[in-house]
Each structure stands twice: as structure tokens, then as C-alpha cells.
Amino acid sequence: MIDVILNTIVSGILIGGFYAACAIGLSISFGMLRIPNIAHPGFIIAGGFLTYYFNKTFGLDPLLAGLLIIPIFFAFGFLLYRGYNRFFESKRDEREGQMSALVLFFGVLMIIEALLSVTFGVDFRTVTTPWSSIVLHFGSVGICLRMAVPFLCSVLMVCILYLYFSKTYLGLVIQAVAQDSMAATLIGSDPRFAKSIAFGISFSTAAYAGTLFVCLVPVEPSLGMQFLGRVFSIAILGGLGSPLGTAVAGLIVGITESLTTAYIGSSWTLAVSFILLLIIIAVKPTGLFRR
Amino acid sequence: MNKLVVNNLKASYQSVQVLHDVSLTLHEGETVILLGTNGNGKSTVMKCIMGMLKSCSGEIYLERDGQRIDLLGKKTHDIVNMGITLVPEGRRLFPYLTVKENLVLGSYPHHARGDVDENLDYCYEIFPRLKERHRQISNTLSGGERQMLAIARSLMSKPEILLIDEASMGLAPVIVRDVMVQIGRLKDQRKLSILLTEQNFNQAIKIADRGYIIVHGSISYEGKNKDELMGNDLVKKIFLGIE
Amino acid sequence: MSMKRFGLMLIILVVVASFSMAGGKAEGQEGSDTEPIRIGASLALTGNLGSAGKSILLAWQICLEDWNAKGGVLGRPVELVYYDDHSNASEVPGLYTKLITVDKVDFIQSPYGTPAITAAMPIAMEHGMVYPGNAALAANKEFNYKYYFSFWPLGPRQVEGIADLFFEAAMSSGEKNLTVAILSEDNEYGARVSEGALESVKKYGLKVVYNDRYPPSPATVDFTPVVRAVQNTGADLFFVGSFPQGTISIIKACKEVGYKPKLFGGAMTGVAYAANLTELGPLLNGVCACCYYVPEPTIQFGNVEDFLETYQSRAAVEGVDPLGYYNPPWAYSSMDTLLKAIEATGSLDQTVVGDYILANGWDSVVGKGAWDPAGSGEIAESRGFLVQWRGIESNDLSEFMVPGKQVIIAPEEYQSGPMLWPSPLFED
Ligand SMILES: Nc1ncnc2c1ncn2[C@@H]1O[C@H](COP(=O)(O)OP(=O)(O)OP(=O)(O)O)[C@@H](O)[C@H]1O
Ligand SMILES: [Mg+2]
Secondary structure (H helix, E strand, O other), X not given: OHHHHHHHHHHHHHHHHHHHHHHHHHHHHHHHOOOOOOOHHHHHHHHHHHXXXXXXXXXXXHHHHXXXXXXXXXXXXXXXXXXXXXXXHOOOOHHHHHHHHHHHHXXXXXXXXXXXXXXXXXXXXXXXXXXXXXXXXEOOEEEEHHHHHHHHHHHHHHXXXXXXXXXXXXXXXXXXXXXXXXHHHHOOOXXXXXXXXXXXXXXXXXXXXXXXXXXXXXXXXXHHHHHHHHHHHHHHHOOOOOHHHHHHHHHHHHHHHHHHHHHOOHHHHHHHHHHHHHHHHHHOOOOOOOO | OOEEEEEEEEEEEOOEEEEEEEEEEEEOOOEEEEEOOOOOOHHHHHHHHOOOOOOEEEEEEEEEOOEEEEOOOXXXXXXXXXXXXXXXXXXXXXXXXXXXXXXXXHOOOHHHHOOHHHHHHHHHHHOHHHHHOOOOEHHHOOHHHHHHHHHHHHHOOOOOEEEEEOOOOOOOHHHHHHHHHHHHHHHHHHOOEEEEEEOOHHHHHHHOOEEEEEEXXXXXXXXXXXXXXXXXXXXXXXXXXXX | XXXXXXXXXXXXXXXXXXXHHOOOEEEOOOOOOOOOEEEEEEEOOOOOOHHHHHHHHHHHHHHHHHHHHOOOEOOEOEEEEEEEOOOOHHHHHHHHHHHHHHOOOOEEOOOEOHHHHHHHHHHHHHOOOOEEEEOOOOOOOOOOOOOEEEOOOOOOOOOHHHHHHHHHHHHOOOOOOOEEEEEEEOOHHHHHHHHHHHHHHHHHOOEEEEEEEEOOOOOOOOOHHHHHHHHHHOOOEEEEEEOHHHHHHHHHHHHHHOOOOOEEEEEEOOOOOHHHHHHHHHHHOXXXXXXXXXXXXXXXXXXXXXXXXXXXXXXXXXXOOOXXXXXXXXXXXXXXXXXXXXXXXXXXXXXXXXXXXXXXXXXXXXXXXXXXXXXXXXXXXXXXXXXXXXOOOOOOHHHHHOOOOEEEEEOHHHOOOOOOOOOOOOOO
């Protein structure tokens, strides 16, 4: 009995970590930069497919391939913000800008899906590595590396981001810009540069989350659109803009889902985690960790 | 002699002109006050100097070691990196960061980064309250503490010229006095040039070397020293309530 | 400035629109003297069903090429007019209205899959069009449309029938008191599979110890908790009704948590696709699933082997599913039967052609047969069978192209080898 509980919770923790990796970039772009990048899950899937491509073509380990695509995504995010700033942010008031940005990013999401379908086909793709099928046993708890490795990578990612945003100049400046852009210029920073970096980081996390995604389960191009709801809920639940909050939110959702599946029935999984989200948002409207 | 010069400055917000003709000079090591009642354009002058307002014309320049450096048209963050900094009206702290994080951010300009620890110690020394509360989230500070933090944060960038817009706003008279005393000390210890806008004449005059009075967007009087300012009719009428 | 902004919005809109409307394409012989006969359809060429849609398109194209090479139908070339419906059933009615009223095609083929096929059914009925269906489950249940012909191998009992095969196989082991776990995806397909399984279980007097549905992907990313819940019941038979992603993940999860039921699988879709087969490789050993074609000697359906040879040589080039065991033979037959009827009747009249197909049944590369006499539009007898994988040693596609590795264990009619009991799951 206790074995089942333990195993279930461990599963929840492992998948929760992965959820956090998916949501953390959105937490940065939406939470810190106020850019409603609903194309984020699309970029996750794109990262997954690129990882798949590097793995299949050059036989690279997916975790390594993921590192290689990060600079591409970073540069893309960096430049995309420049364009966004030029055409959307600096030209209109915030509300209006966000509305049209929503349309923009919806279009981007669709374009990504179309491009992926054309380039990679519409089959489910996944990456299997030598470690994928290994299961480690700790007493009665079994941990499969297919789940555990993405979890560890996610934890590492959250830690790096946490340290970056709280300990480095540029990280702090990004937070400062998010809180008061005018004051940020008065400390001698260039908000546009800081935001470009932040958007690049957000994209990099999407890329690597995608890498972890293809290691976990098969993905296909339209998955991005379908994954949108969950990624947004976790980002909001965590308190937008907080890496640690996102991590905790991911774990909460993961564990809840896992326990619901095991003890209430898997058909309740979505409903229960949604109710949980509503309760937390009702009690703490800014999410778990927003100060 | 190094100085900051503002000459024939004009500025407007959406085609409404609010500065008509402002000229003033801030010499090295001086504390100058810019006096004026609400809505006469004090903050606008500050914004123009900091490059925060696009629609201004005239001349704003630094004279350093005999060289002239134009400020008009430069970006705010570049101006900050030249050693000019502003404590803005309303303080504008980073509300969800801690006191210490706010201070560290003040040292963002490259020339200040090397001396963060030294500057932190200095700030904690002149404002011991900040040291006690260095882990507190800044939007939970009291008004006076916030003003201290705003000034301390601007000092972290090792400025040569410090602009302070309404140092006393919203503060109790006792605190205003404390803040003024600290500003006065700063000038001596750090060889700062300070341009201060104020409505509280009595407090400001204690630390001022000289001052200007701005009325409806133009400099209407320049006082060469404390006595001249105190004796001026306009000052008497506007700030001291003496008819 | 506002012009610039407007311009940008316009560009975005145009780009988005051009992707989403990706215009209809007509294919066929150009420069022919006679007007071509035009067959219209929408297909899921992108979106989550795109893999199937593309393989169907290729099958149709091969069929038309075959006919055109023989001189066309009624001496006229045949041409395909098709649109992408993005796997979105709500786009389908509009596309069919356009095909019939604007493009004025002579005949239509259905889109892919139950939701899309049902969505276009009223349009086909309204215009009295012959409506050959491509892979739907009981799409005609509510409509009872006379000219709907389902080219799908499940027969009148539909997916519910898959459960019969599975439990029949389990019963043939002779073991008593077997317990059953039923797990299916929370969608229409899964619901019907579960329903059929419950009926079947009752028929054979088995005991159900677990019965649940999981939220469709991607809501369920991790299947280990649900599989562990099943494992915990200790069920002997694990019957699964899943869509491709679930299929792969559930098989992996079973292996990971070390759950080895005596018989495992059933209505798991996706196992006919090369990408999934090669992904799973040796993990498939011992697993059972319903299939419609495998290269076993007992399968003698028309000249399906010849068709698959052509298909496979083309698929490799065009980047669609390289095996073609699932939809393509039936899609080819659907098109072929329609063209044969036109040729035989010498008519382009929907009633004449429809009545002919109704009376003469289906006849093409998948063999021939009649329609369900009850008028459901389904084929009269199921052509599905249960495969149990064995001896798969690698993740290479060639593993799945030779006999002996995908052994048919039920029904008796097609059986090509003994069932392995209890199934030696995941053993290389
Ligand atoms: N952003 C703005 N848009 C339009 N008008 C503005 C703006 N900011 C200031 N003004 C106007 O410009 C004039 C000068 O404003 P400014 O803020 O410089 O006054 P001030 O002397 O600093 O006043 P206070 O002592 O109240 O701070 C005022 O009439 C004000 O209404
Ligand atoms: Mg002011």
C-alpha cells in the first residue's frame, strides 16, 4: 500500500519537474516582460523536433543536442523581441499592444505547426537513448530514467535561472525592468537590451523543455496548441515571473495528477488539477510565489 | 572647472509647451536649488537633463576637463553612465526587490561595479536604517526609508552630479531635516554637485549654495547666494508667505 | 506610423491565412482533349491526423494514376480536387459545400476519420452524393444514408468487435478465473472500445477489476501512475483502447513499472505505422493489437501485396508512412470501387452509381465483399484480426516486413501461429 503511494508521489514529482521546465519560459515572457507569448508551447515542440533531428541525423545524445539548439533559440528570441518592441511595444499603449500581440503570437503558433508538419511530417516522433529504458530501484520505489533524467535537467534549469535572476547584474536588471522600466533606465540599464536577453532566455528554456519532451513521450507538430492550457495554468499558478514558484507549481500539479490517477481515477485527473488551480488562484490571486 | 550647463531649454508635452526658456549652471561641488511651486516645470527640467523627454530643444552639456559633452539627444542610460544620476519624483524603487537588491542595482554602471561593497558600506553608514532592513522588500518600507533608499541607490552609481527631484515630498519635517543633513554631508564627503528641486524652502536653503526660481517654465530669478535668496521678494511671497 | 502598423498586421494576416487556407489543388492529366472527371475531398494533411491523411492521399493518387494509365474512366481522365482540413472537423462542411457547389466536382470521397466524415455527411445527403467513407466508426448510425459506403475493415460490430477477438484469444488459453483491467482514452473511440470490452467480458464470464479512462494526450504525459494503478489490481488481462501516443507511452510504462499481464493490448491504434513500430521495436514482443494487414501467409486479400509494393516505393520518396498497412489499401479500394462503378454504369449520375455500388459490393485490392444487409454502410463481415508480436530484435523497419514476427492469433480464420501464453512481454 505504502509502496503505491510512494511510487505515485515519485512519479508526480518527476513529471512535475518537467511541467515546470515547460512553463518557466512563459513565466518569464508573460510574467516579467508582459508579452503574451502563446506561441511558447509551439517553440517547445519545435525544440523537440530539432532535438529529434540532431539525434537521428548525427546520432547526438538528445541532452547534448538540446544544448546545441539553445543558442539558436536564444538568438531567435533576442531578435524577435527587437521586432516586437519596434512594432508593438513602443508604438501603442500596453493594453492595445498586448491584444494585437495575442493575434501575432497565435499566428506564430500556427506557422510553427505548419512548418514542422512540412519539414518533419506529422508522425509522432520520440528519441530513445540507451538510458531511456533503465529503471532504478530504491527499495520498493522504481525510478525510470526516461522520467528521472528530464526531471533532473528541469531542476538544474530552475536552479540556474533562479541564481541568474537573483544573483547576477543582468538578471536583477531584468527583474528591475519588469517592475519599473523608467527607474531601470535611471540606474543606467537599457531596458530594451535587458528584455531582449530575457526573451532569449525564455526561448532557450522552451528549446530545452522540448528536448526533454521528446525524451519523455512521442510528440507531433500540433501538440503545441494542445499543450497551451497546461503551460499557462502552471505559469500563473506559480506566480508569473518567479522561477521557484513555477517549479513548485509544476510539482503540485504533477503530484496532484499522479495521486488523482492512482486513487480517484484517471478520468478525473484534469478536473482535479483544474479545481486545484481555481482554489489557489481564488485564495492567492497573484499565484504562489509572487511577492 | 567642470560644470553642467542648461541653456535656453524649451520643452513640451504633446505640443503644449511647458518650458519656455530655462538656463542654469551647476558648477563642480555646488549645491543648487531649483525653486518653484506645483506645475512650474521643475521635474521637466530634470527629465530633460536625463534625456527622458524627447521633445526638448536648446542646449544641455557637460564641461569636463575643458571638453564639451552634449547631453541633449543622448539616451538616459548613457547619461547615467557618464556619472549623472537622478533621484526621481516619487522615488521609483523596484517594489518587489529587497533593499539590498535595489542598492546593488544602483551600481549597474560599469564604472561603479568594482566598488559595490565599498559603496554599500558607505550607504549603510549614512543611512543605518537601510542596513537594518537590507532584506526587506522595498515596497514595505516607510516613506522616509524609501526616500533614503532612493538616494542611496543613486549614490551606488558613484555619480559626480546628483539630481534630486523633491527630496522632501511626503516626509515629516523632522525626516526632511535628516535627509537634508545627509545630503549636505554627501556633498562634502563625495565632492558631489547637487541640483535639488524643492518646495520646502526653509529646509533646502540650509544646504544650498545658490538657487533659481522657476515660474511658468522660465527662470525668473537667480540668487547668487543664500542671503540673496532669503532676501528676494518672490521667495518671500511664494515660499515664506510674507507679503 | 499607423500605416506601417497596419501593414504589418496585414502581412501577418496574409501569412496566417495562406497557411490555413492552402488552396485546393487539382491533379490529373493536363492538356487532355476531354474534360476530366473530377473527384473532390478534404483531407487531414496537417494537424494531429495528418499522418493518416497523407497516406490516404498517396493511395488515391496511385489509384488515379492506375486508371489514367489505362485510359481513364469512360474515356476521360480522372482528376482529384482536394483541400487540407487541418484535422479540424469543423472546417469540413464548408469545404464540401465548396467542392460540390463551387468546384462542381463530379463525385466526392470522404475526409479521414469519424468526426470529419460525420461532419460532411449532411452535405453529401443534401446533394445526394455517393459518399465513400475512409476510416470511420459507425458514422452512419444517426443518418442511415443509403449511399454511404464505409471502406473500413471493422464490419457491423465495429471497434466493439475488437474486444471479442482479445477475450476470445484469452479464453482459448483454457485458464479459468481470469481478471480483467480495461483502460481507454477519454474520447469517442475509447468510450466505444470500453463499452465493447464490458459486453465481451460479460459474454465470457470474466471479472473486471479495473475500468477507467485517461485524458487524451497531451493532457496525459506520464502514464506510469495509471499503469501502476492497473498493476496494483493484479489483473491478468490488460485491455487497452488507446490512440498512438497513448499506445507508445502505455507500453513503455508497463515495461518500466514491471507489469506483465498474461495478455496485454487489444484496441491500441498506431501500431500499424512504421514510425511507431520502429520506435517500440523489441518492446512490442508479446503485445497484442488489432491490425488490418500484416505480411502473414494467412492474409490473402485481393492483390493487396502488389498495391503495397507500389505504395511503399512511392511513400519512401514522399515522406509518408513507409509501410502503408493501415489506411492505404482501403483508401485505394474506396477510390477504385467508385471509379469501377462509374465505368460499369457508364453514368455520372449519383443514384445510378450509388445503386450499383450498393448492389455489387466492394471489390478492389483488399478483396471483395458485400455491404452490411442492415444498411449501416459498413462491410458485411469484419476483416480485423489480433496480432501478437514476437521475435522482434531491433528497431529496424525490416523487422515488420517479414512474416513470422506479427503472428495472427485470432480469429481462427486468419490464425497464423499459436498464441504465446502468458505473453512473454518485452522480452528480446
Ligand atoms: N507627461 C505629461 N504630459 C502632459 N503634460 C505634462 C506631463 N508631465 C508634466 N506635464 C505638465 O507640465 C507642467 C510642468 O510639470 P512638472 O512636472 O515639470 O512640474 P513641477 O514643477 O515638477 O511640479 P510639482 O512641484 O508639482 O512636481 C505641468 O503643467 C504639468 O501638467
Ligand atoms: Mg515635480
